[in-house]
Amino acid sequence: MSVGARVLFSPGLAFDDVVFEQVDNGCFVVFDRFSGRLLVNSDGAWTSFSRGDVHFLPLERVPWLQVHLPRDYYCEERLFSEIRGFFMEHLDVADDTLYDVYSCFVLASWRPEDFNVVPYLFFLGPLASGKTRALECFHRLCYRAVMASSMSAASLFRALEAWHPTLLLDETEVYSRKEMVEVLALLNSGYRRGQYAIRVEKVKGGNPQIAVFDTFGFKVLAGTEELAASLQSRCIVTKMSKAVKPVKLFIDEEKAQELLDKLLMYRFKSLGRNNNEAFSDFESFPNARVLELFISLLTVAPSNNIRQRLMDYMAEMVQNRLNEEQASIEARVFESILKCEDKVENGRLSTQAVTEVFNEGLPEKEKVSSRLIGRVIARLGFEKCKISRGGLAGFYWNSKLVERLKMRYGLDSPETPFSPLSPQTPRTTTSVSGENGENRACLKGLKAVYWNDSFYDWHQCAFCGQTRLTSWQAEDFKGGKHWICENCKQEWEKLLEN
Structure with a gap:
């Protein structure tokens, strides 16, 4: 170590020419990205690694399962199949395509530096439905996977800032109301690179000390209740139920360790690889949020067949989200607006007319007020106004907005399968x-x-x-x-x- 060198404790980092990672003997393994080979230290084990004026030392302890030694694999498709088989042996889900999603998620988690946006996985279901088992599987295979249920909100922020692990959060309900607000801030900022969570750490002399945390990274969540709509839209959701096919009672730790060792070698070999051609035709994909969820998964998918299955699942998600939108109160109110088009006078339509159409055929207890309909109309983007006759509340008819909303809610489309x-x-x-x-x-x-x-x-x-x-x-x-x-x-x- 050179005189004046700065000492940093780190579990590993990636540079343009080398990648190093801490393994279970408390030392580093160093990989030369140009030659594609592991580097041998003349002094024996890599107990430290120097880069410029920075001297990196391994952490004394790490909160994730560690690689023993990186192990080579036959090919990426074979590695994918082994990961998929691991999930199938330990977890029962309704749709087999989800095993492809999980396997690609694991692969992508070992390359977080390659992505600007990442998906979350969310396992939703009642007690004893397999949610915790799902997290246990990801805990065994993902890059620096940390089970966070026993961690305070403050420690979560610091862990993400320091190590950028794969965060596994079981039963979000265990947090207090105050802590849950902070956890939601962490989750809302952590799916896109460059977004930060801001917290007040302490107050000195009446002045709050502001801390900024980089919370970007892959995350897997599990709970018995749905998440906030904005957060759940950033998740690939698995609805869990009690297993109907036999799965292993205990995790196969030996197989998990073998895969973990291979996955570190996968990180060394694949980090920085550009696979943008895999989804170049999806630049105009109709649902940007769904495309964001799958960009990293499409990138790491090792074959066209696997990529095909992912894209089919994307299409299904888009259709499901459209169906949900069409069942929303916004869609129903807009449909009522369309039925009132013949009642437009001087470019204006009364809110009361829309309310009457909306309430037609509903039981008295289910009918809604004009005030509620007015708020929904405003959310749809229509500009409020007063109807000249009698001063009734209304809104301006906007033909361009109407056409956009027709396309959004699928209310003016030819009968073609999606x-x-x-x-x-x-x-x-x-x-x-x-x-x-x-x-x-x-x-x-x-x-x-x-x-x-x-x-x-x-x-x-x-x-x-x-x-x-x-x-x-x-x-x-x-x-x-x-x-x-x-x-x-x-x-x-x-x-x-x-």
Whole structure:
């Protein structure tokens, strides 16, 4: 160690040329990223590692299960299959595709430096439904996995800032109301790189001392109650129930250790690899939140078949979320607004008229007030006003907003099934109005082009004849509707400019 060197205690770090990680003998293992080999220390074990004027020392103790020694693996697809098999032997879930999700989540957790946004997993279910077993599986396999149920909120912030572990949080209900507010702040800020949680650490002389924490990282949650809507939308949710197929009573610790050793070698070999081509066709995916959840998983998926299954599951999530939106009070109020279109006078519609339509056929106890309907209308984006006759409360009719809301809630869509396919298995489908490649429509004859949230799929563009992943629809002046790809849409926009 050079004179004046700064000493830092660390479980490991990644640099452009080397990666080092603390293992169970209290020393470091060092990997040369350029040569793809483990480095041997002439003095024996790596009891320390120096970089510039910083001297790194291992932690005396770590709160996660440690690698014994990195172990090579045959190929990434074989490693994925072993991880998937581990989950299948220990955990029973309703949808087998979730085993693919879990396996990719484990792989991605060993490469947190490669991602700017990461998903959370949330296991929701009653007592004795397998939630804790799920967390135990991730505890055995994920990168620096820390079971956080016994940790205070303050220690959680400091652990995430210092080590960026994979956080496993069981039964969020165990926290007090004050602590839970802090835990939610941690979770709300921790899914995207560059977002920070801010806490008041202490007060000195009447002045609060503000601390900023980097809480970014993979997290797995479990509980008996749903999370706040904004937080749950950032989770891939597994609804748990009592196992119906036999699973191992105890965790196979020997297999878990073998996989843990292989996963450290996976980190060494794959860290920094760019797999953006795996999802380049999803830049226009209709639901950005769902795409964010799967970006890291698509990146680490070791084969096209696995990526296909993930994308099918993404499509199902999008449809489920659309169904939930359509059942929401916002969707029901908007549907009532559409039914009142013939009652619009001078560009205005009364809130009372919408309320009467909304309440039609409802039992007296389930009818809602005009005040509630007015608040929902405001949330939908309509501007409030007074109706000239009698001064009744109302709102301005906004045709552009109406069209956007129709697309959002799927209330003005052709009857086409929603089933996105991957680029590896494109399917040729006809355009909305039935054209084929021999009878293409003309871009100059289009009245409008709009995005349809509900039908993101492989469609044959009516203008270039290519089958592409799209949800853009074009409408001509005769009322005909056609599928249109992104490239042709841009060409149409250029025609408008000219």
